[in-house]
Amino acid sequence: MELLVASAIGVLTAAGIYMILRLRSFPVVVGMSLLSYAVNVFLFATGRLVINQPPILRDGVTSYTDPIPQALVLTAIVISFGMTAVVVMLALGAFIEAGNDRIDLETEEDGQ
Amino acid sequence: MSPALIAALPFLGAALPSILIRTGRNNAAAVAALFTGLALLGLLLNLPTVLAGGVVETKIDWLPWLGLNVNFWIDGLGMLFATLILGIGLLIILYARYYLSNRDPVGQFYTYLLLFQGAMVGIVLSDNILLLLIFWELTSLSSFLLIGYWKHLPEGRQGARMALTVTGMGGLSMIAGMLILGHIAGSYDISEILKHKDAIQASPYYIPALLLILGGAFTKSAQFPFHFWLPHAMAAPTPVSAYLHSATMVKAGLFLMARMWPVLSGTPEWFYIVASVGLFTMFIAALIAIFKHDMKALLAFSTVSHLGLITFMLGLGTEAGALAAVFHIINHATFKAALFMSAGIVDHEAGTRDLTRISGLRKLMPITFTIATIAALSMAGIPLFNGFLSKEMMLEAGAHTSWLKNDWLIPAMATVAALFSATYAFRFITHAFFGPVSEDLPKKPHDPNFGMWLSPGFLVVLVVAIGLFPMAVAGPYVQMATNAVVGGGYHMHTLKIWHGVTPALIMSAIAVIGGIIFLGAHAPLQKIWDRTPRPEAKAIFDWIIDKAHALAVFITQGLHTGSMARYLMLFTVASVAAGLYAFSTGTIGAPTRDLTPVNGAAIAAWILLLTATLSIVAFHHNRILALVMIGIVGLIVSISFIFLSAPDLALTQISVEVVTAVLMLLALNFLPKVTKTESSRMKLGFDAGLAIVAGVAVTGLIYALMTRDFAFPTMSGYMLDNSYNLAGGDNVVNVILVDFRGYDTYGEVTVLGIAALVIFALTEALLQGASSRKLIAWRPDVARGGDKHPLMLLIVTRVMMPIALVVGLYIFLRGHNQPGGGFIAGLVVAIALVTQYMASGFAWTQARQKVYYHVLIAAGVLVAGVTGAGAFFNDMPFLTSDFGYVKLPGLEKFELATAAGFDLGVFLGVVGSVMLALGGLSRLARRAAMGEQGGEDGAHIVAEKPEARVLAPLAAGPYPPEAKVPRRWWKTARAAQEATQAERDTIHENKKDHGGDH
Incomplete structure (x- = not known):
């Protein structure tokens, strides 16, 4: 299981990085989403993998998974939505203003 | 009243003038005066204790582990300065009420003034050098606001920037010096540091600390070669100049030197640096002042000169020097504030303060003439005024000081500086107030109303009172403050006007007579001066700033090319390199956890996730498809959370997926639906390679983490145990x-x-x-x-x-x-x-x-x-x-x-x-x-907001407009509807053409 999760995080990271190195805003936003997944799962996995022991207290149960990474990741998921929304809005604004969705200044002279 | 509250009062009141200005200038001024007055009253309540040699303290721990405590104390020196700051502050508030015009944002002025005043009081009452540094920087910032108060004047903005740059740099230097000092003494409390004279002067860090602290003091007090900012700060309104350059801002540097006098002074280094710089500043600034035509510029250079005088006295390192410094601080504050305010009155009433244009104002403005003359004579060192007494002390101390075994250099320079000082003071009076009445002034000058001359009038009463009865009026204060400067155990001789025929009296006589002669020869001297080439400080300053700016631009543009892909690439490369470095230099223990078993569902999900992710990479040119694939990734991640004991995460992730999908679709509505391939094959290959390296590195890192137990017990145990309890x-x-x-x-x-x-x-x-x-x-x-x-x-x-x-x-x-x-x-x-x-x-x-x-x-x-x-x-x-x-x-x-x-x-x-x-x-x-x-x-x-939409043309759709907005806006909606009836008719026409939204 650890291998599956680790490789999945790795693939998500690699795909995310490849996508954020593209030159148009939409692939970059997609890449950021992929990176968000990778980072969230990474953080979650630092609590180690545990199956069928959710951190919800029940009588007679003594063993639970680590709740702290879960709490951190929960807010991180919501915040990544906020961040994605801002980036999408910026990308959209730039597209409407500039007429194209490039993310860099083409050259110093053109860009100024 | 507690010292902390005294320092806090101006800050507490700072916002009020800006609010109350809506009810008129009088209320804004009154509330500023109220808070200043309260602070002054609170301060004076402590006067008996301090006069008796006691110290009033407040100690509050703030960040004790940093040595940063909110410790305030009122000792003799703090009492003297705080009285000057708050007392003259009160007079300035009154003066500014009449000086500023209706067009000026007066509320802002008082807010800035109170902020500045609070920062100054904070400096002089701080018993912790870190706290002092905070207030020190606050004075730089708030004086920036004050000097640049007339934002429409380019000189005002430039002067404010220059003051901030110079004093801010000095502040940085002082921070370093103070930290060294605190390190040597083992405490950041000033009262504690002052007990470690021997340890500090024996330390190898004494010289660096001294130089750095003097860097702060000299820049703030405008000592040569940092004197140039002060004249440029004259672009500020006159109340600001009168306040900053008589009693407060520039005196902060002197305060610092006086504060640290017990531990820093008495060494040859202190003497040769401080006394020499002070003496030279006194000399050169007095010379320049003679040839300035702008009344305020003349006063500005004279201020620099007098600050030099006080620095010189502190630099002597003797008790007599400290006494002269303290006494001259009081005297200079009184006559210089009065002179600035008089210059402001002349400017306000005559429309100009150019000494070559105004003359003969004596007849038109008798009150202003009297005030200015008394103050200027005091500045010139004429007997029976207070300036004479402290100048006499300076000359007396100078007469007995030798410089590198040279016995005549210091007395001679001191005498010549006093002569220059007398010259510009006489010129200030004669050129402005004597001679024929000037006819071509922008305004017809007359004495201002009572409110405007009350403040300088009060100050010249002090000038005369101290001049006539020094011991009775100022004696206890001078004794108290000098005692604090020299570190206790000081007993002052009676302050007297007549000491017999001393060397100082002879030097004084030479200075006054020479001053009159120089005044007579002013016109030819001015011609010579105008022809002499001189380095222009502002040009040098601007040159340095330009070069620094060019360097900053060069560095920024080299790094910041505008290509985001490049930044992200460099960021990834740096992260991966840092990780590889850590990996290659660190050690990793053996795995301590068994692997969790895998089942078929997990493998199926893994395959789905990988397929979806790789499809995004392969087919992202089709943006809608990429969006669908992202959804799949999100779903698998949610399911994995359930499987791995995180139901809350699963619920969160799946709901976020929905809103994210809606968000992306809304954006794609506008954006192009396909991405064209633009990068070269080489760049694609490089990016893919970099991405794969990063992915492998992350895989390795998290795998290593997951197969090992925590090195230390985490907080989770506590949270699980106590969540219910x-x-x-x-x-x-x-x-x-x-x-x-x-x-x-x-x-x-x-x-x-x-x-x-x-x-x-x-x-x-x-x-x-x-x-x-x-x-x-x-x-x-x-x-x-x-x-x-x-x-x-x-x-x-x-x-x-x-x-x-x-x-x-x-x-x-x-x-x-x-x-x-x-x-x-x-x-x-x-x-x-x-x-x-x-x-x-x-x-x-x-x-x-x-x-x-x-x-x-x-x-x-x-x-x-x-x-x-x-x-x-x-x-x-x-x-x-x-x-x-x-x-x-x-x-x-x-x-x-x-x-x-x-x-x-x-x-x-x-x-x-x-x-x-x-x-x-x-x-x-x-x-x-x-x-x-x-x-x-x-x-x-x-x-x-719906009510903002009532004017919308489509509000008149198939339903009455009222239906579209909440009931309480019906009235507005109806009014708007009637008002735009004609407009809406045309819009209906348009709507038929274009087709409506409904």
Whole structure:
């Protein structure tokens, strides 16, 4: 299981990085989403993998998974939505203003 | 009154003048005077204690582990300076009330003045050098505001920038010196440092510390070669000049030298640096002052000269020198403030303060003439005025000082400087007030009203009183402050006017007679001066600034090329390199955890995830397809969370997936639907290689983590053990969010709200101006679906709405004990609302929206904060929750926890933020869909608030406009409807042409 999760995080990271190195805003936003997944799962996995022991207290149960990474990741998921929304809005604004969705200044002279 | 409160009072009152200015200038001035007066009164209540040799202290721990404590004390020196600052502050407040014109933002002036005053009082009452540094920097900042108060004057802005640059740099240097000093003494408390003279002077760091601290003192007190900023600061309004350059800002450097005098002075280094710089400054600035035509510039250089005098006296390192310095600080403050205010009166009444234009004002402005003459004679060192006494002390001390075994150099320079000083003081009087009455002035000058000359008048009364009866009027103060400067045990001889025929008296006589002769020879001297080439300090300063700017531009443009792909690439390379470095230099232990078993479902999910992810990379040129694939990734991640014991995460992730998908679709509505390949094969290959290296590195890192146990026990055990006992909740994740780590959550909700407001602001910007025209001209690049609002969808979503809301409520309520809570409930409710927008259209839904999303965000943050603050009533820290069990008739026993209130705040914040963010995007889409309707100024038709939309043309759709807005706006709507009847008719015509939205 650890291998599956680790490789999945790795693939998500690699795909995310490849996508954020593209030159148009939409692939970059997609890449950021992929990176968000990778980072969230990474953080979650630092609590180690545990199956069928959710951190919800029940009588007679003594063993639970680590709740702290879960709490951190929960807010991180919501915040990544906020961040994605801002980036999408910026990308959209730039597209409407500039007429194209490039993310860099083409050259110093053109860009100024 | 406690010293801390005295220092705090000006800050506490600082906002009031800016508010009260709406009720008139008198009230703004009165409230500023009230707070200053209160602080002065509080200070003087401590006077008997301090005069008796006592010290009043307040000690508050702030960051004790840094040695930073809010320690204030009032000793003799602090008492003297604080009295000057607050006393002259009071006079300046009165003077400024009459000096500033109706066009000036007077409220702002008093606010800045109080801020500055508070910072100055803070400096002189601080008993901790770190605290002193904070106030020191505050004086630099607030004096920047004051000097640049007339923002419309380029000289004002340049002068303010120059003052800030020079004194700010000096402040940095002083911070370093003070830290060294505190390090040597082993404490940052000034009273403690002052006890370690021997240790400090024996330390090898003494010289660096001395140089760095003097860097701060010399820049602030405008000593050569840092003197140039002060004359340029004269572009400020005269009340500012009078305040900053007589009693406060420039005296801060002197204060610092006096404060540190017991531990720093007495060494040859101190003498040769401080005394020489002081003497030279006194000499050169007095010379320059003679040839200045602007009254304020003349006074500015004279101030520099007198500051040099005081520095010179402090530099001697003797008790006589300290006495002369303290006494001259008092005397200079009185006569120089009076002179600045007189120059301001002349400028105010005559419209110019150019000594070559004004003359003979004696007859037109007798009161101003009297005040200015007394003050100037004191400055010149004429007997019976206070300036004479301290100048005499200076000359006396100078007469007995040798410099590098040279006995005549210092007395000679001191005498010549005194001569120059007498010259410019005489010139100030004769050129402005004597001679023929000038005719061509911009205004017809006359004496100002009582309020304006009261302040300088009061000061010249002091000048004369101290001059005639020095011991009775100023004696105790001088004794008290000098005693503090020299570190205690000082007994002053009686201050007297007549000491017999001493060397000082002879030097004084030479200076006055020579001054009169020089005044007579002024015209030819001025010609020689004007022809002599001199280095212009401002040009040098500007040159340095230009070069520094050019260097900064060079570095920034080299790094910041405008290519985001390049930044991200460099960032990735750096991260990977740092990771590889850590990996290659660190050690890693053996795995300690067994692998978790794998089942078929997990492998299937893994394959799905990998396929979807790789498909995104391969087919991302088709953007819609990439979006679908992202959805698959999100679903698999959600499912994995369930499988790996994280039900809360699964619920959150899956609801976020929905809103993210809606968000991306709304954006794709405008963006191109395909990405063209633009990068070369080489770049693609390099990017892929880099991505794979990073991916492998992350895989290795997390795999290594997951196969090893924690090196140290984590906090989780505590949280699992105490979740029920302390917070009354079974769902530990939720308890962590709303209780144990509630502060984090509070921050997160706030950040989310800010993000939504940023989106709102961007939307508003895009709905205006040029981008609005582009939106209007925009046409969809793909064919639209046939039915905008399919009936089935419409009905189902409306029926589902209450059910979805109940589900949201249920998830919210059970959150404390079962998976759920404010975040998830907020997302669920947001989804329920979003479906209404999707099914029924923006206009229909927005018209039924009774509470704005801004309000929800604000309410969320507020509710969470208020709930958290409720803990204070329980004598617990912020955000500590409380809970109890309640039995109501007809219901099972149930739990009530204050954490639910906090979670409600989270819920409201999430709903508001998500809806405001998505609403922004759909408003853009709607604006584009409406096309020409509403014209270029039609932003209001998609306004966030319904009442702003009543003017929207489509408000007159199939229903009466009232139906679209809440009842309380019907009146407005009707009025608007009638007012724009004609306009709406034409719009109806347009609507027939273009087709409506409904």
